[in-house]
Amino acid sequence: MAGEDGDEDLRRRGDALAARIAESRARLPGNQPEANRTQGMRGVAEGFKIASEFVAGVLVGTAIGYGIDSLFGTRPFGLIVFLLIGFAAGVLNVVRGTARSSEPPDGQSR
Numbered sequence: 001m002a003g004e005d006g007d008e009d010l011r012r013r014g015d016a017l018a019a020r021i022a023e024s025r026a027r028l029p030g031n032q033p034e035a036n037r038t039q040g041m042r043g044v045a046e047g048f049k050i051a052s053e054f055v056a057g058v059l060v061g062t063a064i065g066y067g068i069d070s071l072f073g074t075r076p077f078g079l080i081v082f083l084l085i086g087f088a089a090g091v092l093n094v095v096r097g098t099a100r101s102s103e104p105p106d107g108q109s110r
Contacts, residue, residue, distance in 0.1 A: 050097040054090035061086015 065082025069075040 046097075046101050050094050050101075053093040053097060057090030057093055058083070058086045061089060 061082045061084070062079065064086075065079035068078035068082065072078070
């Protein structure tokens with residue numbers, strides 16, 4: 001009989017502890033499903049933004065080079081030069097975008 005009371009008491013205390021742990025975990029901001037989903041979508045959006053800035057830099061450089069070649073008849077030198085300039089501008093945009101996204105929000109330290 002004494003063993004059964006001890007087992008029952010131990011089981012009750014274990015259940016109470018499990019409930020308290022679950023309650024504490026639920027209160028943590030990182031463990032809420034909406035917060036995780038929102039953070040994940042924010043990362044995807046940031047990635048698409050950075051990728052589109054890179055592609056835009058290359059395309060604008062290519063368009064300017066093609067236009068200069070057509071205007072002055074210097075094909076393909078303007079296209080090559082401005083394609084490289086557009087590529088450099090795209091890489092610079094990626095570096096700036098990733099530096100911006102890795103900064104902590106105002107009032108918080110790393």
